[in-house]
Amino acid sequence: MDLSFTPEEEAFRDEVRSFLKEKLPARLSNKVAHGLSLTRDDMVEWHAILNARGWLASHWPEQYGGPGWTVVQRSIFEDEMARANAPRIVPFGLSMLAPVLIKYGSEEQKQHYLPRILDGTDWWCQGYSEPGAGSDLASLKTSAVRDGDHYVVNGQKTWTTLGQFADWIFCLVRTDPTAKAQEGISFLLIDMKSQGIEVRPIVLLDGDAEVNEVFFTDVRVPVENLVGQENKGWTYAKYLLTYERTNIAGVGSSAAAFDRLRSVAGKITRGGKPLTDDPLFAARMARIEIDLANMATTNMRVVAAAAGGGAPGAESSMLKIKGTEIRQAITALSRRAYGAYAIPFIPEALEDGYNGEPVGPEDAGAAAPTYFNMRKLSIFGGSNEVQKNIISKMIVGL
Amino acid sequence: MDFQHSEDRQMLADTLRRYLADAAPVDARNRVAYGETGYSPEVWAGLGELGIAGALFGEDVGGFGGSGFDIMVVFEELGRALAVEPFLGTLMVGRALAIADAVPEGIVAGTTIAAFAHAEPQDRAPGEALATRAVRDGDGWSLTGAKAVVAQAEAADVLLVSAQTDAGMALFLVSKGAEGLAIHGYNTVDGGRAGEVRLNGVRVAAPVGGDAEAAIAAAEAAGLLALSAEALGAMDVAKTATIEYLQTRKQFGVPIGKFQALQHRIATVLLEVEQARSAVINAADAFGKPGVERALAAAKYTVGATGQLVAEEAIQLHGGIGMTWELPLSHYAKRLTMIDHQLGDQDEHLQRYIALGRAA
Numbered sequence: 001m002d003l004s005f006t007p008e009e010e011a012f013r014d015e016v017r018s019f020l021k022e023k024l025p026a027r028l029s030n031k032v033a034h035g036l037s038l039t040r041d042d043m044v045e046w047h048a049i050l051n052a053r054g055w056l057a058s059h060w061p062e063q064y065g066g067p068g069w070t071v072v073q074r075s076i077f078e079d080e081m082a083r084a085n086a087p088r089i090v091p092f093g094l095s096m097l098a099p100v101l102i103k104y105g106s107e108e109q110k111q112h113y114l115p116r117i118l119d120g121t122d123w124w125c126q127g128y129s130e131p132g133a134g135s136d137l138a139s140l141k142t143s144a145v146r147d148g149d150h151y152v153v154n155g156q157k158t159w160t161t162l163g164q165f166a167d168w169i170f171c172l173v174r175t176d177p178t179a180k181a182q183e184g185i186s187f188l189l190i191d192m193k194s195q196g197i198e199v200r201p202i203v204l205l206d207g208d209a210e211v212n213e214v215f216f217t218d219v220r221v222p223v224e225n226l227v228g229q230e231n232k233g234w235t236y237a238k239y240l241l242t243y244e245r246t247n248i249a250g251v252g253s254s255a256a257a258f259d260r261l262r263s264v265a266g267k268i269t270r271g272g273k274p275l276t277d278d279p280l281f282a283a284r285m286a287r288i289e290i291d292l293a294n295m296a297t298t299n300m301r302v303v304a305a306a307a308g309g310g311a312p313g314a315e316s317s318m319l320k321i322k323g324t325e326i327r328q329a330i331t332a333l334s335r336r337a338y339g340a341y342a343i344p345f346i347p348e349a350l351e352d353g354y355n356g357e358p359v360g361p362e363d364a365g366a367a368a369p370t371y372f373n374m375r376k377l378s379i380f381g382g383s384n385e386v387q388k389n390i391i392s393k394m395i396v397g398l
Numbered sequence: 399m400d401f402q403h404s405e406d407r408q409m410l411a412d413t414l415r416r417y418l419a420d421a422a423p424v425d426a427r428n429r430v431a432y433g434e435t436g437y438s439p440e441v442w443a444g445l446g447e448l449g450i451a452g453a454l455f456g457e458d459v460g461g462f463g464g465s466g467f468d469i470m471v472v473f474e475e476l477g478r479a480l481a482v483e484p485f486l487g488t489l490m491v492g493r494a495l496a497i498a499d500a501v502p503e504g505i506v507a508g509t510t511i512a513a514f515a516h517a518e519p520q521d522r523a524p525g526e527a528l529a530t531r532a533v534r535d536g537d538g539w540s541l542t543g544a545k546a547v548v549a550q551a552e553a554a555d556v557l558l559v560s561a562q563t564d565a566g567m568a569l570f571l572v573s574k575g576a577e578g579l580a581i582h583g584y585n586t587v588d589g590g591r592a593g594e595v596r597l598n599g600v601r602v603a604a605p606v607g608g609d610a611e612a613a614i615a616a617a618e619a620a621g622l623l624a625l626s627a628e629a630l631g632a633m634d635v636a637k638t639a640t641i642e643y644l645q646t647r648k649q650f651g652v653p654i655g656k657f658q659a660l661q662h663r664i665a666t667v668l669l670e671v672e673q674a675r676s677a678v679i680n681a682a683d684a685f686g687k688p689g690v691e692r693a694l695a696a697a698k699y700t701v702g703a704t705g706q707l708v709a710e711e712a713i714q715l716h717g718g719i720g721m722t723w724e725l726p727l728s729h730y731a732k733r734l735t736m737i738d739h740q741l742g743d744q745d746e747h748l749q750r751y752i753a754l755g756r757a758a
Contacts, residue, residue, distance in 0.1 A: 134717055136649035159718050204721050205728035211718075270746070272523025280745040332706070335735075340517060340547040342739050345587040357582055359594060360519070360546075368587045372732065375713050375721055383717060385659055 003297070005072070013076050020084040023049050027352075029085040033260065035366030036350050037208075038087055040165045044120050046087045051118055057094055064102060064114050071307040075247075075300070082252025090162065093117040093124035097170045100187065100236050104228040113189075127157040127171030127190070127214060128237070135386050137172070138181040138234065142216060144173035144188055146223070151175075151188065153196075153219040159380065163199050163212035166192050176231050187233035189225040196220075204376075206369040207347055241382065248316060248381070249299040249323035254292055257330045260363075261285070264337050268361060275337055284336075288329050295322050314394045317387035324377035324384060335371040338364040345369070401679070403471055410453055410463075411471045417448060418479035424726040428589065431482045431729075435553065436591025442483045442508075451508030454489045454620075459501040466623060466685025470678060473624040477631025480726075480733055482590040484550040489624055490514040491558045494569065494617035498608020504555070513554035514617055515545040515572075515595050530597065532561035532568055532605070539563075541570060541578075541600040551593035552583040558606075559597065560614060568605035569613055576600050588732040621741050622694040623685055626678045629701035629737045633671050633708040636730040640664060640712045647716075660715060667711050674704040692758070695751040702744030705734035 005013070028042055050056040058074050060066030069077065081089075089095070098117055101109055116122040133140040142155025153173055163169065169190050176184030190197070196219040201209040228236055265275040265285060275281040302315045335342050341360030348354050349365045359365065378384045403411065422441045430438040445451075453468050455461025463469075469489065476485060488505055491512035495501045504510025518529050530543025541561050551557065557572045557579075572579060578600040583593035606613070644655030644664060654660055681697035684690040709731035713720035720727055738744055 129718070132648075134649060139649070203723035205723055205732060207723070269521040272521065272526065278745070280749060284745075336738075336743060336745075338739075339743070340739055343547050343586045343588075343592060343736055344584045346584050359582070359584060368732075368736070371735070372587075372721075375710070376718070378714060379717050379721070383714075385657075388659070 003300070005076070009072055009076060012073055013080060016077055016080040017084075019053060019055075020080060020086060023053070024084055024086050025049075028087055031352065032085040032087055033256075034363050035370045036352060039352075040123075040162075043087060043090050047089065047120055050089070051120070056089065056118060057098065059095070060098060060114075061102065064098075064110065065118050071303055075303045078247045079252035079255075082250070083256050085256055088253075090123075092126050092162070092166075092170075093122060096126060096240050097124050097189075100170075100227060100240050103239060104187075104236050106224075108224070109189075109227065122167045123162075123165050125160050125163040125166035125169045125192075125214075127160060127169045129159045130156055131158055135383055137237070138185070140172055140174060140185065142171065142173050143177065144175050144186060144221070146175075147220075149223050150220045151223060151226070153188070153190065153216045153221055155216050157214045157216075158202070158211075160199075160212045160214050161210055163192075163214055164201060164209075168192055169214065170227075172233050172237055175233075179231065182234040184231055185233040185237070186230050187227040187236045188221055189227065190216075190219065190221050194219045194221065204373065206372045207345075208369070208373060242316065249295060249302075249319035250327055251292070251296045251299050251323070254323065254327050254330060255296075257327065257334070258288060258292060261330055261334050261337065264334065264361075264363065268337055268339075270339065281333075281337075284333050288326060288333065291322070291326050291329075295319070295326060298322070314391045317382075317390045320381065321378075321384045321387050327377055328371075328374055331367075331371040331374045335367040338367050342368045403467060407463075407467060407471045410450075410468075411475050413448060414445075414450060414472065414475040415478065417444060418475065418481055422479055422481060424480060424729065427480055427482065428729060431480070431589025432585055436585060436589070437482045437484055437550065437553065441481070442511075445483060445485075446508030449508070451485065451488050451492075452506055454485070455492055455496065455501065455506050459492070459496050460503060460506045466682030469620060469623050469685070470627040470682040473627035474631035474634075474678075477628035477733075478635050480589065480632065480729055484511050484513070484553065486621060486624055487511065487513045487550055487554065490617040490621045491556070493620040494558055494613040495606060497613040497616050499606050502556070510555045511550060511553050513548050513551050513557045514621070515548045515551070515557045516560045516614060516617075517546045517548075519544050519546045519594070528560055528562040528567060530559065530561040532563045532570060532602075535599075535601060538601055538603045539570065539605065541572070541597040541602060543597050545595040545597075547592050548581075548595050549590065549592045551581045551595050552591060557595065558617075559595075560610065561597075563605075567610040567614070569610045570602045570605050572597070572600055572602060576602075586736070588736040589729060618741060619685070619690060619694055622698050623678075623681050625737050625740055626681060626694075626697040626701045629705045629734060630671075630674055630678050632730050632733050632737075633674065633701075633705060636708050636712045636727060636734065637664075637667055637671050639727050639730075640667070640715050643716055654715075663711055663715065667708055670704045670707055674700050677701065689758075692751060692754040695747040695754060698742065699744045699747040699751060702738040702747065705737055706744075709734040 028046055031038055047056055054067050057066045058069055058077055062068040094117060101113055130140050144151040144153045169192055171188045171190055172185050173188050174184050175186040196217040198215040200213045202211045203209050268275050299319060341364040344359045346365055421444055452461045453463035453472055456464035491514050492501045492505045502510055505512050520529055532539050532541050555574050559570050559572050561568055578598040580596040581593040583591055586592050645653055647654050677697040677700035681693040684693035712727055713731055719725055
């Protein structure tokens with residue numbers, strides 16, 4: 001057994017670090033570190049910087065613009081990005097749609113859409129969930145009816161993250177209402193500027209509006225926007241979900257969040273002692289730290305298995321559950337650290353360039369909103385209950 | 399043994415519940431809670447007419463209640479409705495003043511808004527002096543310092559401010575608009591308003607009489623019971639809403655409450671909420687008796703831990719919809735979470751419980 005990286009891998013890590021040191025704008029890492037909101041321009045800016053280096057599409061094949069990295073290199077890259085407080089790469093075009101297009105799309109679709117994802121021409125969003133189709137995604141009802149060389153789409157999608165910025169949406173639609181649930185679904189690319197599309201923001205409990213409802217009324221979509229074959233969309237959707245779950249453990253971002261928590265806990269005192277000397281607070285921190293160290297190794301075991309050609313099975317579900325539990329535990333403890341100063345809610349202070357009078361210790365204002373926002377982690381991308389179903393089906397098999 | 403509230407108290411609870419359901423349903427509550435005032439002057443006035451404040455005080459100071467169970471029923475109902483009207487300030491300031499002085503009539507009548515301004519921005523070691531200072535100034539006193547996250551500081555007609563004098567801690571009543579009083583107000587995460595209070599040489603004629611430390615302890619004891627009961631009311635509503643969701647939301651062709659994994663989780667929520675109810679009953683029963691501090695620490699610890707469980711499970715069992723502003727549940731989850739940030743969190747009260755046990 002050898003837990004160390006090869007000298008080549010260590011050299012690669014150094015290369016990533018020096019790139020981040022040089023190219024990651026402090027303004028952006030500062031926002032991430034302090035829990036401030038990122039604008040569309042911030043995300044576009046960071047994508048462009050990565051793209052200029054050829055590192056934006058880290059898991060694409062080289063022929064389409066990927067860097068040709070190994071699984072281990074990708075893991076190192078993601079880890080270093082998170083630890084440097086780099087903004088997360090917006091996944092919808094790069095990590096969700098692109099792998100589907102590369103595997104199942106037509107040559108024309110690849111030639112047209114992939115470069116536009118890389119250079120930021122098209123911002124994509126995901127049209128999967130519906131009000132009646134959440135964990136039971138295959139029960140989706142949005143319909144696409146063939147009419148000459150078009151599909152006519154009617155229905156509603158929901159939880160569409162950052163749909164307010166999107167130029168395009170990839171949608172699961174029902175093309176055969178008579179077939180079994182999974183067998184009548186197709187994968188369709190829809191221009192958000194089409195007539196009959198309406199986007200309505202959903203305000204979340206932290207006051208944020210990052211998700212949307214998208215309504216389709218007689219939206220005409222050219223048939224060439226169908227990906228793969230009609231009624232085979234469920235196969236592509238499942239393929240996409242396995243990609244959605246790569247790097248799901250989020251070891252790097254949890255490690256970065258834990259470091260911030262440790263620093264805060266060392267500065268804030270309660271009853272005359274820093275929180276790091278408070279036995280109960282210190283115990284809560286230690287449990288998370290141990291859990292995180294364990295998960296880092298579990299994650300590397302999965303990465304090593306994947307590097308050896310193993311197909312991810314229950315492991316990605318395990319990592320999703322544990323990774324989100326750890327991240328949520330960190331945000332809960334960060335909130336707790338600020339005591340009464342987690343109570344004030346000054347949303348303007350969470351935006352860039354706020355000049356108002358600060359209230360409480362630095363970053364106190366972001367603690368509770370972040371905690372509430374991160375409740376989504378155990379719900380989206382297949383809720384943790386669905387993940388446990390997947391695991392138990394694999395191991396119990398009944 | 400009888401675990402029913404007395405008929406009078408049950409009537410009070412029913413009246414309060416009906417009034418709040420009618421006058422302050424959650425959407426109306428949210429409009430004011432996240433708005434400029436953080437409470438509804440109309441609802442406050444309406445509750446004043448119902449005599450709710452009077453239930454929080456004994457006959458000796460002009461009220462008609464004041465026992466632990468009176469405080470419990472009032473705040474449990476306020477919690478059920480997520481009420482943001484400033485009763486916590488009424489209770490804490492009134493109970494502090496009741497130790498020595500007469501309580502101003504307006505506080506007992508529910509017409510005067512009072513804010514309890516004791517906690518400070520900086521931490522304090524046990525026994526350490528307050529940073530807010532009161533010094534003799536001619537025939538009166540001058541107050542200088544800062545107070546942290548004071549609930550409804552801007553709306554308050556009076557603030558009860560703690561300060562250090564050469565002879566120890568003292569309490570001063572500061573009126574709204576007093577010269578040298580500056581308040582930086584803001585909304586709170588769970589709805590309502592609070593503020594940072596600054597005292598820049600605020601002139602006050604005299605401190606309130608009596609033992610200030612005893613008065614502060616009385617205020618905090620009442621406040622802990624009130625917050626515990628409020629949490630109980632809120633968690634009961636969150637639990638019921640979640641049960642209804644499990645019964646009605648269908649996935650895979652069945653109500654999701656058919657899935658045993660979810661059944662067991664809601665069962666855990668239910669039993670922990672009943673445990674929390676017992677903790678609040680224990681504290682209400684001990685209120686005003688020797689040993690109350692430990693029962694209060696136990697109650698606040700319990701509702702802190704259970705409140706987080708209920709809030710997180712209610713959101714998770716609802717799925718995405720549980721995270722939306724539109725659903726009342728999300729506001730209950732926020733209130734339950736933030737109660738653990740008021741007057742000490744679950745860890746602080748667990749340690750207090752241990753320390754009080756050692757001392758006994």
